[in-house]
Amino acid sequence: MESAAVAEEATTAVVRNQRILQTMSSCVKCEIIDSPDSSEWNGDNFPAILVPGPERVDKINMTTFSTTLNHTSLRDIWYTMIGIPGLEDAHIWISIPICSMYIVAITGNALLLFLTSKERSLHEPMYLFLSMLALADIFLSTVTTPKMLAIFWFQAGGISFASCVSQMFFLHFIFVAESAILLAMAFDRYVAICYPLRYTNILTPSVIIKMGIASMTRSFFICFPLIFLVYRLTYCGRNIIRHSYCEHMGIARLACDSIKVNIYYGVIVALFSTCLDVVLIIVSYILILCAVFRIPSRDARLKALGTCGSHVCVILLFYTPAFFSFFAHRFGGHSIPLHVHILLANLYVVVPPTVNPIIYGVKTKQIQERVMQVFSLGKTFR
Numbered sequence: 001m002e003s004a005a006v007a008e009e010a011t012t013a014v015v016r017n018q019r020i021l022q023t024m025s026s027c028v029k030c031e032i033i034d035s036p037d038s039s040e041w042n043g044d045n046f047p048a049i050l051v052p053g054p055e056r057v058d059k060i061n062m063t064t065f066s067t068t069l070n071h072t073s074l075r076d077i078w079y080t081m082i083g084i085p086g087l088e089d090a091h092i093w094i095s096i097p098i099c100s101m102y103i104v105a106i107t108g109n110a111l112l113l114f115l116t117s118k119e120r121s122l123h124e125p126m127y128l129f130l131s132m133l134a135l136a137d138i139f140l141s142t143v144t145t146p147k148m149l150a151i152f153w154f155q156a157g158g159i160s161f162a163s164c165v166s167q168m169f170f171l172h173f174i175f176v177a178e179s180a181i182l183l184a185m186a187f188d189r190y191v192a193i194c195y196p197l198r199y200t201n202i203l204t205p206s207v208i209i210k211m212g213i214a215s216m217t218r219s220f221f222i223c224f225p226l227i228f229l230v231y232r233l234t235y236c237g238r239n240i241i242r243h244s245y246c247e248h249m250g251i252a253r254l255a256c257d258s259i260k261v262n263i264y265y266g267v268i269v270a271l272f273s274t275c276l277d278v279v280l281i282i283v284s285y286i287l288i289l290c291a292v293f294r295i296p297s298r299d300a301r302l303k304a305l306g307t308c309g310s311h312v313c314v315i316l317l318f319y320t321p322a323f324f325s326f327f328a329h330r331f332g333g334h335s336i337p338l339h340v341h342i343l344l345a346n347l348y349v350v351v352p353p354t355v356n357p358i359i360y361g362v363k364t365k366q367i368q369e370r371v372m373q374v375f376s377l378g379k380t381f382r
Contacts, residue, residue, distance in 0.1 A: 077161035079254075081241045083151040084346070086339040095152035098346065101354040102145045108357030109134035115370045122366060125203040126192070129185045130360050132212055136178040137353030143170045144349045148244040157241075164246040165230055171247060171349070173223040175322065176273050178352075180215035182315055183277045186284040189311060193304055194291045222273050229265060233257050242338060244346055278319060285312065310359045317355055321348035 083091055112134045116122045144167070150156040159167075192199050226248050233255035243250050252262040285308060292304045325345040360367075 077235060077239065079159050079161065079164050079239045079241050079246075081147075081151055081157040081159060081243055081245070083148075083157065083244050084339050084342045085242045086337075087343075091152040094343075095149055098145065098152070098350055099149055101350045102141055102149075105137060105141045105350065105353035105357075109138045109353060111371070111374075112357045112360075112367070115367060115374070119366075119370050122370070125188055125199075125208055126185075127366075128205075128208050129181065129188055132181050132215075133178065133185065133356060133360070136174055136181060137356055139170070140174045140178060141350055141353040143167060143174065144245040148346065151244055159246065161235075164241075164251060165227055167246045168230070168248055168251060169223055169227055171245065172226060173219050176222055176269075177215050177219035178318070179274045179277045180218060181212075182311075182318065183281055183284075184211050184215065185311060186281045186315075189308060190284045190288055193288050218273070222269055225265065229262050230255075233259070233262075243342055245349070247345075274319070274322075278315075281315060314352065314356055314359055318348070318352045321345070321351070 082088070084094065087094065113131055116127045116131045147159070147167070188203060191202050195202065230248065230251050233252065234257050235254060236256040238254045241250055241254070248262065248266060249259075252259040288304075288308055292301055292308070295301045295304065321344040325341060325348065
């Protein structure tokens with residue numbers, strides 16, 4: 001009897017393994033071995049896959065996992081973001097500075113918007129561009145940080161495919177738009193220093209509004225195709241996103257199909273939008289520096305360099321981690337630790353929004369005076 005039970009158990013195991021092999025062979029395009037999530041696919045210990053709604057499961061009955069998986073409706077896909085891989089035990093500690101920076105970013109940028117809208121003396125081109133930057137910073141941090149903190153605090157990493165794609169679109173849309181705003185601010189400084197007498201004639205309110213609309217329009221038409229690029233892909237089971245938020249390549253790498261089009265489009269977008277902005281910003285500041293060093297007054301030179309130095313610091317804080325994350329995601333492979341990549345990616349959505357109001361606001365005399373009036377008793381706006 002005992003030997004018969006052992007034989008029956010062995011037969012059951014063989015049948016189960018055959019079903020697993022048949023199922024995996026129906027999804028040969030999944031590139032499981034090359035996937036960063038390949039460690040999750042071991043024997044019958046499959047990750048939660050393509051289950052409707054947030055009620056995810058840790059295992060699945062393989063007899064129900066058939067070749068129809070590739071054609072599962074996208075509205076039924078539910079992803080799980082795990083935050084920063086390898087640092088799960090430190091999530092609660094990492095969340096403290098991120099939450100603090102988010103509060104400072106929202107408060108600082110909201111105060112900046114309030115001051116520039118209420119105070120007529122701040123209705124100048126530089127402050128209007130600064131208001132655009134503050135608004136973009138609020139949206140950039142709000143699109144990602146609340147969900148990030150939910151993962152760190154409550155392990156609430158579940159997100160539907162549609163919500164993930166929405167977060168991806170708004171993240172890239174705001175980033176490209178903010179890059180254009182930084183370019184506009186560099187142009188503003190160039191005109192102010194190189195053509196001070198024509199400054200108000202060149203940068204009129206209508207021109208500034210057109211520049212803002214152009215920034216939004218360019219960003220929309222660049223980022224909108226990303227939605228179709230991820231919707232066209234076939235997804236067959238990998239639903240673990242090793243990140244704190246959804247981004248284009250993070251979603252695309254979960255697909256079974258070839259993602260060469262996604263990679264090429266991402267590179268083209270980076271080259272002809274963000275990289276082009278950086279090149280034009282560098283050219284602007286080279287011309288600005290040439291003009292500054294021709295100014296005879298030492299105090300005027302220092303004042304101009306101080307303003308430009310603040311802008312350069314913000315530019316470096318904005319672009320450096322973003323470019324590192326972009327190129328590491330596409331070409332870094334396994335040479336860069338994943339937790340380093342994810343940490344830097346988290347920083348570029350919270351650090352610039354936190355620092356921008358401090359650098360541009362606190363170092364600007366007019367804004368300093370208005371802030372003191374707000375927090376002083378018995379004083380109101382004139």
